[in-house]
Amino acid sequence: MEDGVIRFGKNIVAKEELLCSGHRACQGCGSALIIRLSLKALGKDTIVCTPAGCWSGVGSMYPDTAWQVPWMQTLFENSSAVAAGIESGFRVLMEKGRVPKRHINCLALAGDGATNDIGVAALSGVLERGDDIVYICMDNEAYMNTGIQRSSATPYGAATTTSPAGKVIPGQTTWKKDMPAIVAAHDVPYVATASPSHPFDMMNKVKKAGEVKGPGYVHVLSPCPTGWRFPPELTIEIGRLAVETGVFPLYEVENGHYKLNVDRAQLKPVVEYLKPQGRFRHLSEEQIERIQDRVNKKYADLKARVTGQAA
């Protein structure tokens, strides 16, 4: 039995905590779990770039910090570019023999607003150039840190403070931007989706993203009790329902090959995922039906990609 690890069946997890306790995340925060477990997967030779978002103030506030690895606050849109600069800097210094050779994970760890919206150009640049960074998008489907404003990752129908459930307009009017598909379209070595409700699957994917040569991208659903309006003890349950209803399927794309990691013969009805969340409370039967149709279609598209039968 090795020291420093805990075994869960065939899964081996590092004991060392690289995001230590005492941070300011809300109770039941999905992203706190994502970061804690992802850093266990990547190990201590990791440098983290976090843009504006909850983790600007949650993980550290002078003079405290919960980060046990080098961590920096970046600007909203540039965590991928800063991480790429770090990677290039270390690579050349190692080539020139000025820094001892070792593998350092340069990790951009961003929310959905920083990824899908304001940082999409910088991310696309990194992906296209093949910079050897790890990118984890912690998708809580809105700008939570600034007070639950809609992003392009906010799902159809969800109420946010800028897509309120009004008498005329009932919540978000657009469908969620399919960011993993956009990343995959760059033909990068590794793209995956993950959920903290499936922790070993998530950690394995983050580890793979760190191991591939070139960009590795993991898009993780980050259930947010505060923004989604559900009790904090339901975070894992909500994550699991997102997967089991097909709202957020878990898959990976390795060098262009799609693999569905969790599949069900019969998806649970989306209403089981929507019902416990206050942000969907106002949805009409008709809206729920539209969401169900959309999920069915997207899931079928994904399965076609997995079996190589996509149009």
Add this chain to the structure above:
Amino acid sequence: MSKRVALEGSFAAAEAARMADVDVIAAYPITPQSHIIERLADFVANGELHAAYMPVESEHSAMSACWGASGAGARTFTATASQGFFLMHEVLYFVSGMRLPVVMTVANRAVGPPTNIWGDYSDAMTARDTGWIQLFAANNQEIFDFVLSGFRFGEDPDVLLPVMVHLDGFTLSHVVEPVVLPEQEEVDSFLPKYHHPYAYDPDRPMSYGIVMNPDTYAEVKKAQDVSLRESKEVIVRVWKEFGDKFGRYYSPIDGYRTEGARTLLMSTGCLSETAKVAIDRKRDQGEDVGLLTLHLWRPFPFEELYEAVKDADTLIVFDRAISLGGPGGPIISEIKSALFDKRRDIKFAGLVGGLCGRNLTVEQFEEIVDRGREIAERGSSQVLETIGIRG
């Protein structure tokens, strides 16, 4: 043995970065700086420079990648101009605040609209308060020398601040002049390897750019201001050493034919070279006028200014940028403010011209001196006095 070669300003900048053995270049093309990064791409592609060349998708990412690379401990260089400079703006503050000695050349260019590509300092002047050391080069030799010495004082452990070298778009960037290039060994003995004492290191984890509240933020900003101000001593010391080694001496404000001059004209960048000819003519005609060329814009060289104007009674400042709705050009505003407490007896005149690459002739600089004296003597009915601008 150094050698004298013909180089356009862009290539002088690129040569300096090559001889400084930069580790990372992150850049995005924009006229009129593109020759700089094209030349560097050639160096890397031909194996003449061992560096990571990051052809990023925007200037915002260029400066962001420079941040990451410099923080990793890599010597880092980029170049930009005008609108691209503006796209970087947000990142400029982080690079200086994170104390990262990136060196950047800015091939100064006017700002749209109207859409344009030609030179003036309306881009440079918006970066006044970004916390960068800022230099203005007046010729291609100075571009080379300022980039090289910029790495040296920017990376000094007592400084650790980024350095902007401003050079006139087209008038320097695309004009060939003789430039003396030193031997690589001479450069290596002047410029030690870059070492950042707080570089990112997994064996020594630290948190950077951490959130601060009203109880601490101001002290950090004040400390940053002190560091930038105190960098002047290092800059002056490094330039002295540079002069002793390479034979070319620089100072924050260079004087030209200022002996006994009661009237001083202050200019910046390449137009100072034109102004020198006008000063020669005036001197030949027996007028007691000299020229001051402002090289160091940030940190502002207060003491050098006091010294430079100590015998003068009239100061005429030529600005190559317009401060819309403001108190004249950006440089005259600062000069007046700097001298308010020390020299209330000095009479001032500020003239704005040379916008968007509009040429100014030697005769027009003579006119600047004549009109400047008149304005200084009698005062002006308008806040903004211009030269060579209709209407």
